[in-house]
Amino acid sequence: MSPVASAVGAPLLEIRGLTVDYGEGPGAVHAVDNVDLVLHRSETLGLAGESGSGKSTLAHAVTRLLRPPGTITGGQVLYHRREGKDAAGHVSDGPARSGPVNVLDMTRPELRAFRWEEIAIVFQSAMNALNPVHTVLAQIADTLKAHRPGITRAECRERAAHLLTTVGVPAARMSAYAHELSGGMRQRVMIAMALALDPEILVLDEPTTALDVVVQREVLAELVRLREEFGFSVLFITHDLSLLLEVADRVAIMYAGRVIESAPAEEVYRDPVHPYTRGLVASFPPLRGPRRELAGIGGSPPDLRALPPGCAFSPRCRHAFDRCTRDLPLLRRPAGAPERLVACHLDDPNGSADDER
Amino acid sequence: MTNDDTAPVRAAEPAKEPPPATVPAPGGPAEASAAEAPAEEAAPLLEARGVSRHYPARHSGRLGRRAVVHAVDDVSLALHRGRITAVVGESGSGKSTIARVLARLEPPTKGELLLDGRPVGRARGSAFRRYLGQVQMIFQDPFASLNPFHTVEHHLARPLRLHGSYGGKAEVHAEVLRLLERVSLTPAEQFARKRPHELSGGQRQRVSIARALAVRPEVLLADEPVSMLDVSIRLGVLNLLRALGHEDGLALLYITHDIASARYFADSVQVMYAGRLVEGGPAEAVTQTPAHPYTQLLIDSAPDPDRRAAVTGERAERLGEAPDLAAPPSGCRFHPRCPLAMPVCRETAPPHFPAPGSPPEDGHWAACWLHAPDRQDRHDDQQPMTTGRR
Ligand SMILES: Nc1ncnc2c1ncn2[C@@H]1O[C@H](COP(=O)(O)OP(=O)(O)OP(=O)(O)O)[C@@H](O)[C@H]1O
Numbered sequence: 141m142s143p144v145a146s147a148v149g150a151p152l153l154e155i156r157g158l159t160v161d162y163g164e165g166p167g168a169v170h171a172v173d174n175v176d177l178v179l180h181r182s183e184t185l186g187l188a189g190e191s192g193s194g195k196s197t198l199a200h201a202v203t204r205l206l207r208p209p210g211t212i213t214g215g216q217v218l219y220h221r222r223e224g225k226d227a228a229g230h231v232s233d234g235p236a237r238s239g240p241v242n243v244l245d246m247t248r249p250e251l252r253a254f255r256w257e258e259i260a261i262v263f264q265s266a267m268n269a270l271n272p273v274h275t276v277l278a279q280i281a282d283t284l285k286a287h288r289p290g291i292t293r294a295e296c297r298e299r300a301a302h303l304l305t306t307v308g309v310p311a312a313r314m315s316a317y318a319h320e321l322s323g324g325m326r327q328r329v330m331i332a333m334a335l336a337l338d339p340e341i342l343v344l345d346e347p348t349t350a351l352d353v354v355v356q357r358e359v360l361a362e363l364v365r366l367r368e369e370f371g372f373s374v375l376f377i378t379h380d381l382s383l384l385l386e387v388a389d390r391v392a393i394m395y396a397g398r399v400i401e402s403a404p405a406e407e408v409y410r411d412p413v414h415p416y417t418r419g420l421v422a423s424f425p426p427l428r429g430p431r432r433e434l435a436g437i438g439g440s441p442p443d444l445r446a447l448p449p450g451c452a453f454s455p456r457c458r459h460a461f462d463r464c465t466r467d468l469p470l471l472r473r474p475a476g477a478p479e480r481l482v483a484c485h486l487d488d489p490n491g492s493a494d495d496e497r
Numbered sequence: 498m499t500n501d502d503t504a505p506v507r508a509a510e511p512a513k514e515p516p517p518a519t520v521p522a523p524g525g526p527a528e529a530s531a532a533e534a535p536a537e538e539a540a541p542l543l544e545a546r547g548v549s550r551h552y553p554a555r556h557s558g559r560l561g562r563r564a565v566v567h568a569v570d571d572v573s574l575a576l577h578r579g580r581i582t583a584v585v586g587e588s589g590s591g592k593s594t595i596a597r598v599l600a601r602l603e604p605p606t607k608g609e610l611l612l613d614g615r616p617v618g619r620a621r622g623s624a625f626r627r628y629l630g631q632v633q634m635i636f637q638d639p640f641a642s643l644n645p646f647h648t649v650e651h652h653l654a655r656p657l658r659l660h661g662s663y664g665g666k667a668e669v670h671a672e673v674l675r676l677l678e679r680v681s682l683t684p685a686e687q688f689a690r691k692r693p694h695e696l697s698g699g700q701r702q703r704v705s706i707a708r709a710l711a712v713r714p715e716v717l718l719a720d721e722p723v724s725m726l727d728v729s730i731r732l733g734v735l736n737l738l739r740a741l742g743h744e745d746g747l748a749l750l751y752i753t754h755d756i757a758s759a760r761y762f763a764d765s766v767q768v769m770y771a772g773r774l775v776e777g778g779p780a781e782a783v784t785q786t787p788a789h790p791y792t793q794l795l796i797d798s799a800p801d802p803d804r805r806a807a808v809t810g811e812r813a814e815r816l817g818e819a820p821d822l823a824a825p826p827s828g829c830r831f832h833p834r835c836p837l838a839m840p841v842c843r844e845t846a847p848p849h850f851p852a853p854g855s856p857p858e859d860g861h862w863a864a865c866w867l868h869a870p871d872r873q874d875r876h877d878d879q880q881p882m883t884t885g886r887r
Pocket residue numbers: 162163169171190191192193194195196197198208209210264444694695696697698699700725726727
């Protein structure tokens with residue numbers, strides 16, 4: 141996960157024009173709007189952005205776990221399947237088998253195999269996701285048995301102990317019930333379960349909100365180690381930009397259902413371009429050094445049922461000019477920044493003459 | 498409790514009960530609004546004295562002994578009007594438990610609570626109802642704490658009718674909208690009609706905050722209230738809470754893993770490890786010159802863009818097993834993992850010593866033998882030894 145150590149490979153999951161609505165007609169909430177995002181093999185992609193901007197919806201759509209009235213109204217999610225895993229669960233680096241599959245076209249049985257084994261997700265509600273009447277062990281065992289028929293009880297126990305230790309929960313806690321665990325322990329149990337079947341893609345939605353930074357660092361270091369061993373990819377959703385800087389290769393920022401900027405993690409933090417991203421970075425209280433004024437972002441979050449014309453951020457943007465309230469800015473590559481995409485009219489050479497900062 | 502008896506002990510005499518720690522109003526440097534905290538120290542509004550909370554243990558029946566989980570042991574904490582007290586610390590160290598005890602959702606196994614200087618009994622009568630109106634809790638898990646069948650409006654209107662002085666329907670509705678706007682849930686009319694499953698994680702958290710504020714509590718126990726909010730909305734909500742503190746005199750307990758936000762928004766910071774408080778003091782002092790080895794480790798581990806180290810790097814070394822609260826380590830509970838542990842650390846629990854580097858009147862303390870004033874004289878034959886950390 142460390143940006144330096146990883147050799148990022150070919151595309152593994154390609155999200156193209158993904159659009160998700162809750163409800164239909166004029167009252168529909170456009171939670172995800174025409175999002176393009178590529179997760180490469182062995183890459184950690186960070187996803188941050190405003191609360192309510194569609195990050196969890198995107199994660200649910202990609203795993204086809206969206207609940208009604210949520211509907212995918214457009215786009216594709218292409219998964220580039222790899223040559224089969226060997227017996228130990230290790231994956232050979234062979235070429236992709238017969239082209240990508242569209243996750244959105246998968247049948248139910250295909251989906252069942254796809255989830256957990258190929259893609260595992262830790263939901264934002266992880267703290268609340270454990271079954272209250274079963275022990276941690278019983279729940280890990282259920283997942284294992286469903287996908288590995290013939291696994292013995294002793295093997296389940298052994299695997300559960302191993303997984304829990306991996307995330308820093310003492311193995312003895314496997315006999316605990318959810319209410320006996322702290323918030324952070326429950327989150328870690330869910331991470332352990334997601335790792336149970338050695339998935340190719342791990343989707344983590346705010347997985348560490350209840351972890352202290354020491355444990356967080358240990359768990360993430362363990363994930364880095366596992367990622368290097370097994371070569372999986374991670375989609376990491378969090379509000380903690382400084383954490384993304386450490387764990388992510390690239391970061392995408394969402395606002396009002398769209399990706400408005402993406403770049404290598406370091407660049408997003410050091411040199412944010414989109415005014416919303418700039419506002420985010422300026423809102424961060426630093427832990428060290430002199431105290432500074434925290435700027436914040438004025439105005440209110442947008443109404444997802446009736447977005448303003450043009451750029452959704454324009455009503456709150458200090459730099460907005462007439463084009464911003466007229467044309468929707470599309471993601472484009474700014475000059476001299478080959479790895480960055482920004483959806484903002486500022487400094488757009490194709491813009492009209494009234495472009496100014 | 499007055500200010501005087503909160504002064505950290507100076508003698509190295511192991512006190513059985515470390516004196517409760519509170520901190521004089523710091524009004525941290527910079528930040529004008531932080532300095533506006535009431536200067537004159539009043540008695541605490543809500544206080545926990547020597548509170549312990551134990552649970553029956555499930556997993557250590559090996560010796561046939563009925564063990565207990567020491568989730569919270571001998572914690573003293575005072576919440577003052579107009580002040581924000583942050584509690585940071587280890588995952589599983591008892592932060593939520595102490596908040597639940599303060600909210601009277603669970604009785605303490607030992608120790609007592611005082612509201613406005615008066616001991617809080619265990620009775621569940623009208624005094625208890627009044628208590629619930631005065632002391633509100635925001636739960637850590639926003640996915641478990643809202644009723645899936647009720648609208649946001651219902652969640653907010655109920656406490657308004659129960660505890661507030663709002664008469665008519667229209668009045669209540671207007672107040673609901675005002676609350677929603679204060680936590681950036683706009684357009685408020687739309688959010689008022691939503692049900693919890695139609696909300697994102699951060700939106701649920703904000704409904705929980707609005708609901709707790711609806712009652713106009715005097716004490717707010719906020720367990721990770723903003724962990725799922727982006728930094729810009731987080732800033733807005735924390736500013737709101739701070740304004741409520743400094744203007745309306747709200748006493749706020751702010752449990753968080755975001756130490757930087759504790760630095761900026763809290764007046765004092767208390768650090769918890771394995772069921773005990775291990776350090777406390779003014780927010781700026783605790784976060785900038787931490788005295789306890791655990792606090793130092795915690796602050797050193799915080800992701801910091803300006804002090805970048807890959808997660809895989811040195812800072813990620815494993816600490817070894819987390820402490821087993823069914824059989825907590827003897828002496829200082831951090832000793833098995835402490836790089837500076839001395840023999841005395843294994844034997845006797847350290848009392849609160851004044852932290853070096855902070856002026857004594859700051860009330861910055863640490864429960865660590867390293868800071869015993871006469872350590873040199875008493876233990877000069879004891880070299881620090883390295884245990885735990887590989
Ligand atoms: N069932 C639903 N019906 C209507 N609107 C919904 C529903 N579920 C979610 N939404 C809306 O869709 C938007 C996107 O929600 P989502 O949970 O994806 O946000 P998010 O980016 O994950 O936010 P957070 O960071 O707060 O978790 C939100 O504004 C939310 O109110």
